[in-house]
Amino acid sequence: MIEVHELTKRYGRATAVDRLSFTVRPGRVTGFLGPNGAGKSTTLRLLLGLAAPTAGSATIGGRPFRGQPRGLRRVGALLDAGEVHGGRTGRAHLRALALGNGLPRERVEQVLGEVGLAGAADRRIGGYSLGMKQRLGIAAALLGDPPVLLFDEPLNGLDPEGVHWVRGLFRRLAGEGRTVFVSSHLMSEMEHTADDLVVVGRGRLVACEPLAAFAARGTRSxxxxxxxxxxxxxxxxxxxxxxxxxxxxxxxxxxxxxxxxxxxxxxxxxxxxxxxxxxQSSLEQAFLELTADHAEHRTGGPR
CATH class of the missing domain: 3.30.70 (Alpha-Beta Plaits)
Structure with missing residues (x-):
């Protein structure tokens, strides 16, 4: 279980995450939604120990993730598919991760096949398309067969077949009892994939509830x-x-x-x-209504 309690992160005078509290449960796909600048990526980095909180706590399985040995066996994460060494091959990248986490080489071949990159595994990552890099990032997250998975915008660059595959993957992982936490700006995908939602705006919690309950809060039915x-x-x-x-x-x-x-x-x-x-009010309608006061940038016609 992922538990965030009064989590706060400040950068100078700017507050990226502001007393945020929520719980993400196993066996469910939980969507993490919010306008640009809402603090989603910062929250994920705090969960993974890539940044230290100013106040509050973020734990996975009751413990902070930072400092845990062989972390890929506990948590798999995809934050930025582009943060890989472009000169390495896909296979070499995964083998290095496997070696550092005490995982067998056979596991590398298994995840390469699962994400559809077996045929491109010996190509340099610098020549991969964005969609291929996303698949490689998902392979890295799956490598340790972890009980908890975090994904930040995992659908960027994927074609329709890839989107359909990822949707099924998330449902399967949750069906196996894993905790699946997915940050995304694609409302339509969350509507088809998520069981629960955590919605934030300007670093603060807007909602934490089942998707159906959140969508029903829209007033445009x-x-x-x-x-x-x-x-x-x-x-x-x-x-x-x-x-x-x-x-x-x-x-x-x-x-x-x-x-x-x-x-x-x-x-x-x-x-x-x-x-x-x-x-019925759609998820997108409910999201736009309930986060209208939290948007960093607003558009509109001349006033």
Missing amino acids: SVTVRTPEPERLAGLLAREGATVAADGPDALAVTGLEPAAIGALAIEHRLLLTELTSH
Whole structure:
């Protein structure tokens, strides 16, 4: 289990992580989300002992990771796929990691095959594409067969097949009882992959909960209603407290009233409905709403 308690990191006057507390449990894929500058990468570095906290604690399995021998047997991590020696071959890179962690050479061949790099293992890493470097980084994270895995933007540079493969890999690893913690800016991928979410903004916790619960916090859930008498229905819905907007010549977008209540109202007043469709708030919508005040850079038209 990953446990972060009142974790704080300051660089001079700038606070990158501010009294952050959350728990990541085994057997689940946990997405780590936040706007640019939210402190995600800093938090991962603090977890791995690559930076020292100003205050608070970050532990993996109840202990700080820094200083633990043969660390790849305990935690596998991919923080930056480009931080490798470009003059080495993929196989040599993994063999050096295996040697330093007391792992057998056979394990190198196993992970090369698992990530699809067996045919490129003797090429120099400097000639790898970004997607190939990501696969090599994932191979390094898997090398020690660890119970905990941390990934920072692992999908960068991957083609659709690679994205599909990584999605299945994360689900399999969690299904084996491992702790899988994935930082990503791709909402659609987290929607398909994560069980739980940790969301941060400006170094502070915004949410730590199951993905479905977070997505449901968005306020943009709506119902599309189509009827030959939209104006009449709109008046009835407004009197029930719903917010109604035109959505075409015979359609209405309704918020604040459930589909069953809309249907019952239509029956009561003998109104024909030709469509009654519920649209749930998406993860992306909930994320944008709940982190709007935490974004480092905002865009918009002229004011």
